[in-house]
Amino acid sequence: MKTSRVLILFFLLFLIFSNGINTHAILNLHEGTYATYALLEPEGGPGGVKDLYMFILYPEGLPPNVRNRLIGYLSPDSPWVKDGFPFIIGDCTEVFLEFEILKVLDNTASINVSITFVNTTLEGDYRRIIPNLTIWEVLDLNFSDMTYYENGTPIGKATLFIDPSDPPKPGEVLFSLEGLSMDVNVSVGNVTYSAYGNSTVLTYYRPFRPPHIGMTTRRFYFSEAGKNWSISGGGREEYTYDFLTGVMIAGTFSHSTELMALGVFDIDSMDRRIRGKSEDGVWPDGIKLYDTNIAFPDEGDSSYPDSPWRYYMYSGILALMASLLARWWKDGHG
Amino acid sequence: MKGTVSALLLIDFIGYLIGNFVVAVSQSNAPTGCWEMYKHDVDDQVWDNGEWYWAGVRGYVRICDGSASIETTTVEHIYGVSWSKGTKIIEGPYKVHTSKVAYTEFEYQRITGETGWAYAVIYATPVPSRTVATGESS
Numbered sequence: 001m002k003t004s005r006v007l008i009l010f011f012l013l014f015l016i017f018s019n020g021i022n023t024h025a026i027l028n029l030h031e032g033t034y035a036t037y038a039l040l041e042p043e044g045g046p047g048g049v050k051d052l053y054m055f056i057l058y059p060e061g062l063p064p065n066v067r068n069r070l071i072g073y074l075s076p077d078s079p080w081v082k083d084g085f086p087f088i089i090g091d092c093t094e095v096f097l098e099f100e101i102l103k104v105l106d107n108t109a110s111i112n113v114s115i116t117f118v119n120t121t122l123e124g125d126y127r128r129i130i131p132n133l134t135i136w137e138v139l140d141l142n143f144s145d146m147t148y149y150e151n152g153t154p155i156g157k158a159t160l161f162i163d164p165s166d167p168p169k170p171g172e173v174l175f176s177l178e179g180l181s182m183d184v185n186v187s188v189g190n191v192t193y194s195a196y197g198n199s200t201v202l203t204y205y206r207p208f209r210p211p212h213i214g215m216t217t218r219r220f221y222f223s224e225a226g227k228n229w230s231i232s233g234g235g236r237e238e239y240t241y242d243f244l245t246g247v248m249i250a251g252t253f254s255h256s257t258e259l260m261a262l263g264v265f266d267i268d269s270m271d272r273r274i275r276g277k278s279e280d281g282v283w284p285d286g287i288k289l290y291d292t293n294i295a296f297p298d299e300g301d302s303s304y305p306d307s308p309w310r311y312y313m314y315s316g317i318l319a320l321m322a323s324l325l326a327r328w329w330k331d332g333h334g
Numbered sequence: 335m336k337g338t339v340s341a342l343l344l345i346d347f348i349g350y351l352i353g354n355f356v357v358a359v360s361q362s363n364a365p366t367g368c369w370e371m372y373k374h375d376v377d378d379q380v381w382d383n384g385e386w387y388w389a390g391v392r393g394y395v396r397i398c399d400g401s402a403s404i405e406t407t408t409v410e411h412i413y414g415v416s417w418s419k420g421t422k423i424i425e426g427p428y429k430v431h432t433s434k435v436a437y438t439e440f441e442y443q444r445i446t447g448e449t450g451w452a453y454a455v456i457y458a459t460p461v462p463s464r465t466v467a468t469g470e471s472s
Contacts, residue, residue, distance in 0.1 A: 054437065054439070054455075056430075075401075077401055077433065078434070079432035079433050079434055082433075083432065083433060085432050089430065089432065089434070089435045123434040123435060124434045124435045124457035124458055124459050125434075126457075228406045228432065228433050229406060229431060229432040230406070230409075230429070230430070230431055231429075231430045231431075232427075232428070232429045232430070233426050233427065233428030233429065233430070233439075234425075234426070234428075235424065235425030235426050236424065236425060252425070254425070266428075268439075268451075269425070269441070269451075270441070270450070270451040276448065285441075285449060
């Protein structure tokens, strides 16, 4: 009886410690790891579909090269130029968000995050269509607190990744919206290990069987007006993560830490290509995984253990069997 | 008779003067070739169980010498869902307008749990035929 308890305790301790030590091994983030998320154009193109995807850029926060290029596209009577509107509104037919791990040093990873808007129109100027508008920046992510730092200053908690063993806690501030005169903090509302219940979450890349980790934000609102403009909105974001790696598989992602770091205030969070339920599972709202080189542990039906997690599972079963055997032996194998 | 004719001529002449004056004043305020256009867009739906949503935006666009801008003081954002039937707005409403774009957008949730977005937009610049089929008047 005691032996089994001790064994199980050791096994649990082993699990807990291995979690703590191998954080980024579990996250599966190493040099060269990349993932792309997408909001795709509906089949047959945008005909008959309303203005597809809107987005709002915060020029002050854009990387300087992108900002200069964008300003060149604006007409002289642009609200940003003329009226002091703090944002630039655009629309496009497809959105691709990508991250790539450039370097992992001790507890920090340099991550290139980029967003590409396809067939972009700025401020409704249809005479000029930008085939690909890409905004990218290298962000430094500290694994121990899952926070991005810029020259040593924290700029927000990661929303593309979480540490499954230590997810953000309710009430914690994820990031702040920039470009408004008042501070609007977006903080964690709820974290659940059973997002989407027993449903499989479908993405453009592959289906993800349950369980999933879900994080929602608290409700937030903003409202601001100037002489010739007005903007208000807000709501509640919802991000869904792979259970074992903690990498996001889908998210409403209207606002996020990574977007705000790039100078993107808001993107549309509905997928106009595909959504809703089917026999195979649920298509979540917003951007979804599109391509990646991450070997998600539960991939395929391969019979051999292809990840440390499988070994954990097997060793767990082994430990359980050993303890049962020990108990059975002690009790006089009767 | 003569008196009537001369009175009419006088009125004509005064009218001519006033006309000239009006044209002169209006020209100083707005150059010739300015015109206004009413634009609106609606996204709405009603389901069999009586649930509905409604998102709209409307306003005037002023076009002067080929450059168009939305008269932001005339812009109105309208939105609603069948709250009494249990329909909810779970994100937004986003209500945004500048002199170039105005839109109303929100995410609704039906009592079945099904979610979706309502979205209405008008632009200052006339859009090409590709997106004219959006319901936006032009």
